[in-house]
Amino acid sequence: MAAINDKDAILEGLAEIVNEIAGIPAEEVELDKSFTDDLDVDSLSMVEVVVAAEERFEVKIPDDDVKGLRTVGDAADYILNAQLSTQS
């Protein structure tokens, strides 16, 4: 069974992923940052972030939902909800 992460742990994981893919220092990845406007993650890098997040957090993030993930906080909430709903 997949472990449920708290929001801080998800943020930490996302920061590592964004660092790996876009080269942005992990500490700059904060909940209110926009992927495209603040973190140099364009629409294709975003797909890579999503794919990496799916693996790491064991959730599914369909293409149609990716466009709705504007900020790091949006992504963290999405992942948290997805983890909770697969547990119940």
Next chain:
Amino acid sequence: MTATITPALGARHARILGVGGYRPTRVVPNEEILKHIDSSDEWIRSRSGIVTRHWAGPDETVAEMAVIAGGKAIADAGVAPEDIDGVLVATVSHFKQTPAVATEIAHRVGAGRPAAFDVNAGCAGFTYALNLAKDMVTGGSARHVLVIGAERLSDLTDLEDRSTAFLFGDGAGAVVVGPSDKPAMGPVVWGSEGDKSDVISQTVSWEAYRNGGEGVRFPALRQEGQAVFRWAVFEMAKVAQRALDAAGITAADLDVFIPHQANMRIVDSMVKTLKLPEHVAIARDVETTGNTSAASIPLAMERLLATGQAKSGDLALCIGFGAGLTYAATVVTLP
């Protein structure tokens, strides 16, 4: 008593003996693409890595380009044209389905009357045909097989489609596969995902086009860009890794990586995921050739060898993937 059948006797191993390519004379810069779509040179470069592509003129037909590339591959292989006893042509953009264009090409390269047929596996067409050729040589149904990928994707490009207008190019690339004393082609890892057949496809069928009707335009290639990108970076890196495993080598043993030249961003992502070491030469031909579907891998192979980035005897991982969805990956020794 029933007589016994004499089985075919193949070569112990197969290898690529030679490679050749043809790029159309007309070079098309991004500026020309911008006449038809709302975009920018900067956007096209950053999202695809493409700066220029070649578009074929009226005389640069699929057959014409294939004959030139095939002739070069035969010369490079050092075999006589009449020794070619199999010709496989991978293409999605030859507009006359019958007869197969492979027969005309076989005749025109001087191969005489070999087994000849076309292969349609989208952008995986070349790696599909390459592995068929290997099986023909080792299975004993042919000794020297000419494998060609040839495309005029400009004929199937909707110049007003923002997600494809800048992507496609034309050209032909070819190799000759023949017998070898030592293993020089690893096992193929291939497959198809027909549940995703609508992700890359022709806009309208020829039948629908013939029947006409409101708003029906000449067929073009269309794709769901994000879905294709996700599949390519996520699933194809795994397929590439499986091909390394099947060949019994690791990324550290590899000299060259030649993925289908779909988009530089896909190439970059695969290199990262596969953790390819610095010393591996990476095919980045898409920058000046665009995505030429079945022609992209042999064209990139030819250029890597011609520019000295790769050399004869190097171990190269080739992976083709595209419409179908289809994919095929294999490790080969370069000619």
